[in-house]
Amino acid sequence: MPGSLPSQESIQPPPPPPPRDPSPGISPPSRIPPALGSAPSPSPQGPVQDAAPPHPAAGCQPPGIPPLMLGGGGGDPPTAAARIHSRQDPTDLLPGAHRCQMRLRGAMRLVRFRGAGGGEPRLGVEAAEGSVVDLSEAEPALPRSARAFLESGHRGLAAAQRALESGRHRVPRESVRLLAPVGDPQKVICVGLNYRDHCLEQGVKIPKEPIIFNKFPSAIIGPFDDIVHPQESNEVDWEVELAAVIGKKGRHIEESAALDHVVGFMVANDISARDWQSRNGRQWLLGKTFDTFCPLGPALVTKEAVADVHNLSIRCSINGRVMQDSSTNQLIFPLPKLIAWVSRFVTLVPGDILLTGTPPGVGAFQKPPVFLKRGDEVQCEIEELGVICNKVV
Missing domain, CATH: 2.30.30 (SH3 type barrels.)
Structure with missing residues (x-):
């Protein structure tokens, strides 16, 4: 049986620094620590991609000034968490x-x-x-x-x-x-198995070419909206991802010119129903595109504001416990290669969103597996881009 994440009623603070061991239970702290990129709490819900959740997540409320340091200590090398919060x-x-x-x-x-x-x-x-x-x-x-x-x-x-x-x-x-900074894209394009450390986690070979799938735009929600746990799935999982946004139309784009077609970047969470990924002929679409399965934000950060998009700390926490902690320097296919590859098949247009893959630490590969349940809070953050935080309802 998969492990479960403790309920919000059984809140216990995790010991510092946040552990990375794949234990079946995850004890949340009394609140998710303050972090960059937070926003005011949502208001009542309307249409999926532009509306607040009916029950805003208490731990996902906007914090004030972020802490100067989180994670790492003594003579230990700084973790991704420390890099994100060290100012x-x-x-x-x-x-x-x-x-x-x-x-x-x-x-x-x-x-x-x-x-x-x-x-x-x-x-x-x-x-x-x-x-x-x-x-x-x-x-x-x-x-x-x-x-x-x-x-x-x-x-x-x-x-x-x-x-x-x-x-x-x-x-x-x-x-x-x-x-969501972009709520009406023509396409949401996703990449599977694009982090070296994620491939090692699964014991699979490094792909020789990008593995492409997609989500429907109707899955998009805002950075602090609720993720609705579908009744049809018992294996809802998290995946923090770097999202690139296209700003210039192109087809058959050369790698050398690929970043000219990018306007900026966002934090994304590629929420996934693992049981449905292995059903329906093993096509991933249905497991990836339930309503609310694509939180985005908190802002579209233009590329001029990012020092090196291929060297950013990236992490995901569930109820305050760090589960994913890596760097975009682990990408197998960097953005220029991805854009050149995808544009061989489709025309990329302004507003298209490209999710670039997830690092290790997803629930499906914990031992035993751990999946999201109602009441859990999922916080995704990327250095220089900010934080999104969504409650599962």
């Missing part, structure tokens, strides 16, 4: 920023949000002091859809930069609810 520059203490390489023009954290009064989704940019620039107010001519905004190319990004630099049209962060 030396005071500007690093801004929620979600992690320096963000803002010295480069074009470096922005683009968001979609709803204001306190609800209404239609709006586009925004995170400002350094923690507020959100309302792009829909600052630049009324801009599209309200993230996909249409990205289709506008340099014109839209330049307008967002102007609005950010103007110092106007600021909305207090605590008064907005973040949505």
